[in-house]
Amino acid sequence: MAVLEVRGLAKHFGDFKALQGIDLATRDGEFVTIVGPSGCGKTTLMRVIAGLEKPTAGDVMLNGKVITPLPPRARHIAMVFQSYALYPHMSVADNIAFPLKARGVAKGEREALIRWAAKVLGIEALLHRRPARLSGGEKQKVALARAMVRKPALFIFDEPLSSLDAQVRAAARAELRQLHDRTGVTTIYVTHDQIEAVGLGDRVAVMQAGALRQIGSPQELYYEPANTFVASFIGTPPMNLLPRDGVIVGFRPEHALPRAAAPDLADVATFAIRVTRTEFLGSEWLAYGSIDGAFDNAKVLCKLQQDVIGKVKLGEIQDFVVSRALVRFFDKDTGLRTAPVTV
């Protein structure tokens, strides 16, 4: 049980500012995902929290206690690397035992802990194997077991699923979340995949260029993005962002409908869109087009259900409607969310 807090955290590598003033606090037992594009500083943030890097400025606090000067081993933080970093010459059991041996845990207790972790993760049959003979998913479980036996106050996962193939990944994601719900250990989870971040996290922190752009529940990020970066980063496909008269008008592709398909919908914003191409996705369709008039032929994307795709006429300008409650506005210069204007 622990609360992690970072205050004004900055990390510079020479002239490069990897982190510029990060403020972040978890709640007790929370699963926080940190998401952002490559090079946004999320891994650096994890490494500073774990103690592998010294911050240029700012502090890391665990349960209100400043741990910035402490070495990694004194922090009660377990980290699982993207590569899992299993010790290649040790058996699975020895890998899991390593942090316990390093802490001088007695043999009997050590074995009990290894059995416990192996049982929780279902890897009892693998204990005598070498890492080279494990699949990606098995390696991940061993790395998790090794992190668990220490009974850390905080788990840090640095893209733990990105080296798994797509089929295993969904199962591993569910298991990770279940494991968290069972152990209740506060968890920070780094990923570049917004679907993973939104699907796993109690709260999601979005990073860009070394700064935290927004932190909130997946629903907040989806419905109330604080800026154009979050709006375009969260959601598949991302929010349509259409510049007009000094503001940026945004709406989600899945919130648009052809007028013809919803003639009675009230309180809507109307957009004149010329659909040039459609794409079949299985459960729905993507309609690619441009938007006329004041929007200067900006590109626009709509996600349409099977039952309304018949109303779309390729190459013709058609009215599309979006419920006014779902249209968002951003400042053209700062990209920050602004008050609604009439569309």
Next chain:
Amino acid sequence: MAGGNAGGGHRSPSEPSERIGIADRDGVVGVIMLAPAVIYVLALVAIPFLLAIALSLSDATVGNPGIHHFVGLANFISVVREAAFVFALRNSIIITAATLVLLTILTILQVELLARNFTGKRIAEILLILPWAMPVALAAVGWLWLLDSEFSPIDWILRAVGLLGPGTPLGPANNLYYLGREWLGIGAVVVINVWRTLPLSTIIVLAGRTAIPNELFEQAELDGAGYFRTLLQITLPALGTLLIVAILFTVLVIFGDMTVVALTTRGGPGYTTEILPYWAYLKGIQGGALSQGAAIALFLFPVLLAASILALRMAYRSEGQ
């Protein structure tokens, strides 16, 4: 290609040539590529080795080198009975073993040092590699001066700090006579051996050390391992066979090498710092007893063979991992 166009036929340049060149015939290419190695091994290893065996069983001398008359194991028996043999065998083993131990420790230390980032690392790297790049003649001059019986700078320093000279811990004499005493001589040979082999073993092992992913060390740090636990349980096992191979190859070189002894103690005083290869050279070439020299040299063979097999097996094993 050019021939095809000259023939007047219409051929686009991208059309593949149907001519089968020598390079396409696996049997021929294989023979051509293997030939230099086979010729080298036959001419410079196999034939001299068979000659050595024949010589050791004959009564050939430098003055009369023909192998006409075989004497059985008489040469082996007579060398073993000489007082010098015991010294040579003992010293060969001691010098090789001591070099091995020191070399292993210093290699690991240097690799651990060079695997880290620090100011002046470039200069340190150059200094540590320097012995390898130094010409043997120059190195010999340097070491002979360092170990000189009268002008050794080590002696100067020892005298200056009051450790050497009349009434001091290291005795009444003003010099230590490094090359003139049994154990100081052996020690000097070991030190020079380590000095000249350390750069190569460091480079080999450092290559392996830098290939270990850094995350492994960070993971060990997070897991709470201290420096020695990381070194013994992570670094060394990961280096594993590479370290052993580097050391074994060095052993091969040291055990069969005579240059250091030849340039420093010359086996003296008496036979106290004699080693097998140098004794074989003294007896067989300098002394003219070609057959006895060959017999001594053959005593090296079982050890070198065992070390070679071990080194090769280790090398293949690490490749297979």
